[in-house]
Amino acid sequence: MTATTHDVQAEILKAIAQETRLSILELLRDGERCVCEIFPAINYEQSNVSRHLNMMQKAGILTRRKDGLKIFYAIKHPEVLEIIDLASAIMKREAGSRHDLMRAI
Amino acid sequence: MTATTHDVQAEILKAIAQETRLSILELLRDGERCVCEIFPAINYEQSNVSRHLNMMQKAGILTRRKDGLKIFYAIKHPEVLEIIDLASAIMKREAGSRHDLMRAI
DNA sequence: ATTCTCTATGAGCGTTTGCGCATACACTAT
DNA sequence: ATAGTGTATGCGCAAACGCTCATAGAGAAT
Numbered sequence: 001m002t003a004t005t006h007d008v009q010a011e012i013l014k015a016i017a018q019e020t021r022l023s024i025l026e027l028l029r030d031g032e033r034c035v036c037e038i039f040p041a042i043n044y045e046q047s048n049v050s051r052h053l054n055m056m057q058k059a060g061i062l063t064r065r066k067d068g069l070k071i072f073y074a075i076k077h078p079e080v081l082e083i084i085d086l087a088s089a090i091m092k093r094e095a096g097s098r099h100d101l102m103r104a105i
Numbered sequence: 106m107t108a109t110t111h112d113v114q115a116e117i118l119k120a121i122a123q124e125t126r127l128s129i130l131e132l133l134r135d136g137e138r139c140v141c142e143i144f145p146a147i148n149y150e151q152s153n154v155s156r157h158l159n160m161m162q163k164a165g166i167l168t169r170r171k172d173g174l175k176i177f178y179a180i181k182h183p184e185v186l187e188i189i190d191l192a193s194a195i196m197k198r199e200a201g202s203r204h205d206l207m208r209a210i
Numbered sequence: 211a212t213t214c215t216c217t218a219t220g221a222g223c224g225t226t227t228g229c230g231c232a233t234a235c236a237c238t239a240t
Numbered sequence: 241a242t243a244g245t246g247t248a249t250g251c252g253c254a255a256a257c258g259c260t261c262a263t264a265g266a267g268a269a270t
Contacts, residue, residue, distance in 0.1 A: 018228085
């Protein structure tokens with residue numbers, strides 16, 4: 001029960017570190033979206049997307065807003081997108097160094 | 106086989122988003138360490154720590170250097186620590202808003 | 211060659227994850 | 241009340257994860 005600092009950090013990062021959730025977060029980069037807009041866009045079952053959104057909200061990185069039937073989710077902390085961008089930076093540099101390695105052979 | 110952008114991003118972030126690995130990365134913040142220094146510090150089996158280090162190296166976030174018997178691991182990209190720090194920032198803000206919620210009741 | 215130290219790997223186990231299908235729930239509209 | 245739309249949840253399943261114990265490799269030292 002006693003959650004350590006690393007437990008909480010891991011919970012937040014795990015909420016971001018998954019293919020489907022990254023697709024969702026990329027959509028939410030432009031602003032809030034409802035489930036009905038998201039799941040056709042990324043081509044997954046509505047239930048699956050709903051679970052992912054719920055999970056991210058519980059992890060504290062998404063907000064939830066009800067409007068009639070629809071429920072709109074949005075990114076809560078701008079740091080989430082910064083984290084994704086940093087991961088992209090690592091990815092690109094890694095791809096580059098692998099190219100260098102290729103060329104060296 | 107065709108790895109998408111999100112697959113690679115997720116692989117990098119997953120390599121960070123785990124309690125034990127966060128402990129290891131925190132140790133590596135001060136510079137390179139060998140397995141023999143790390144596993145007693147975080148109180149896990151040597152084999153377990155070895156696997157985590159190997160996994161992070163394959164994900165591209167750690168470097169590996171051999172020196173006699175010992176093998177030294179180090180953080181390869183400074184962005185890794187930035188990501189952890191951003192997660193901390195989110196964590197603190199969340200903790201704050203939860204306090205506000207508590208006080209509001 | 212033997213022994214000692216450090217690291218990696220095989221095997222096994224319980225838990226968690228991500229997914230789809232079907233169904234329940236919430237709200238709106240007629 | 242009934243039907244329709246949007247969202248959440250129960251269930252089951254295959255795969256991945258994280259861990260430990262035991263063992264194998266690799267290199268140093270005697």
